[in-house]
Amino acid sequence: MVKKFDYDMVVLGSGPAGESAALNAVKHGRSVVVIEAQGTVGGACTHQGTLPSKALRHMVRQAIRFNQTPIFRDIGDARTLTYPRLLSHANEVISRQVDMRSRFYHRNQIRLIHGAGHFVDAHTISVRCADGLDEVITAESVVIATGSRPYQPANIDFSHPRVYDSDSILKMNNTPNKIIVYGAGVIGCEYASIFSGIGMKVELVNSRDRLLEFLDDEISDALSYKLRNTGVMIRHREVYESVELSDKEVVLHLESGKRLHADALLWCNGRSGNTDGLGLEEIGLQTDHRGQLVVNEHYQTAVANIFAAGDVIGWPSLASAAYDQGRSAAASARGKEHCRFVDDVPTGIYTLPEISSVGQTERELTEAKIPYEVGRAFFKDTARGQISGETVGMLKLLFHIDTLEILGIHCFGAEAAEIIHIGQAIMKQQNGGNTLRYFVETTFNYPTMAEAYRIAALNGLNRLGK
Structure with a gap:
């Protein structure tokens, strides 16, 4: 019997979505x-986004804690970090991650080809390998997990040594005195806090009315206050008109007539799917204006045997979601009728301090006319926060007045992205298990940051007079 295809599945891309798809299939x-x-x-x-920026943030956070803790200042001078020194730590993390992930493929006997894939037809891909030779591969199904890259407007010269995007910023070999961050989305806010943390002057330009409008208003306000308190100049409702470059500086011209001067510009305004060059026109697949693919609830594209996952399909464009999307895409590709469509992802934003949330915001509940109440726990009032010195921030619980069902959890402060998962687990409980009373009727270790759930729950119940 002649084998119809070389492989059951071809995966394009080895990021979180591609890796999980390949491992699930094998x-x-x-x-x-x-x-x-x-x-x-x-x-x-691994190389340009999540891990390098979080490694940078970790080192900045360590330096800030050292400089702000009196007992450490008594035994040594304040620590200043240059940006290139921070990058050296990030590169160590990247190297360890690459080694670990390479072993995944070897241990599971997954063939890995380094090269650029191009569709010949829906079941055939031609690969221009790293050695310059071409290899043609056929497969029953294909998962496109090629990720995304920073969007670059045509009228900005990104080859100029003072202009960076969120990829090339990881190659900046100096520490500018002042930097403009254009775009106040998640990436822009994270880098603004990193830069201000090592003493740079930062201008954060936001085209919208407030920072990260998808967040609960109170959390967005807290982030704005914290950034301003560390010296970041936030400019809302501003749109760029042009960028003037010279050997000495960058000048950002805004539509409002303002001119911002700085030593460098970091452009963080959107991302584009890595689909150009795949030959999608050969199989009749189209993308939107940002190069992203449309999929159904099974992560299936308009071509029946081709699936897509991760940043290449757009929202939520998170590594955490991409892992689950890749696994679901692989399940669908092998014919599984039911797969999880990833639409309940917690938000994790690694500013200083970090932010995490799950569920609905106060604005959403108000607009939906859902009767809710609020319970808060401020980290400055927790024993663990006082011990660690991490006193900035709070945990906020939104719950239904009548049923005490938890409707939303919002956290701003140290370890927020870890703390959120306790509440997320309770919100997922069925048959009445999702209730605020869980946090009152459960004993938490003391002192812990998790204890904030008990404090917030009691605060909320007090508002109801219970």
Whole structure:
């Protein structure tokens, strides 16, 4: 019997979505080949996005804690960090991640090809390998997990040594005195806090009315206050008109007539899907204006045997979601009728301090006319916060007045992205298990940051007179 295809599945990209798709498929007995355009595995998550920026943030946070803790100042001078020194730590993390993820493919006997894949037809991909030779591969199904890259307007010269995007900023070899961050989304806010944390002057330009409008208003306000308190100049409702570049400075011209001067510009205004060059026109697939693919609830594209997951399909564009999307796409590709469509992802924003949330905001509940109440716990009032010195921030619980069902959880402060998962687990409980009373009737370790749930729950019940 002649074998119809070389492989059961081809995965384009080895980021979180591609890796999880490949591992899921091979664990279920499918033959898999992964095609990765970069020289090493991990995708943008490992090399340009999630991990490098979080490694940078960690080192800045450590330096800030050292400088602000009196007992450490008594035994040594204040620590200042240059940006290149921070990058050296990030590169160590990247190296360890690449080694670990490379072993995943070797241990599971997944073939890995470094090269650029191009569709010949829906079941055939031609790969221009790293050695310059072409290899043609056929497969029953394909998962596109090629990720995204920073959006670059045509009228800005990104080859100029003073202009960076969220990829090239990881190669900046100096520490500017002042930097403009254009775009106050998640990436822009994270880098603004990192830069201000090492003493840079930062101008954060936001085209919207407030920072991260998808957040609960109170959390957005807290972030704005914290950034301003560290010296960040936030400019709302501003749109760029042009960028003037010279050997000495960058001048950002805004439509309002303002001119902002700085030593460098970091452009953080959107991302584009990595779909150009895939030959999608050969299989009749189209993308939107940002190069992103449309999929159904099974992560299936308009071509029946081709699936897509991760940043290449747009929202929520998070590594956490991409892992689950890739697994679901692989399940659908092997014919599983039911798969999880990832639409309940917690928000994790690694500013200083960090932010995390799950569920609805106060504005959403008010607009939906859902009767709710609020319970708050301020970290400055917790024993663990006082011990650690992490006193900035709070945990906020939104719950139904009648049923005490938890409707939303919002956290601003140290370890927020960890703390959120306790409440997320309770919100997922069925048959009446999702209730504020869980936090009152459960004993938490003391002192812990998790204890904030008990404090917030009691605060909320007090508002109801219970």
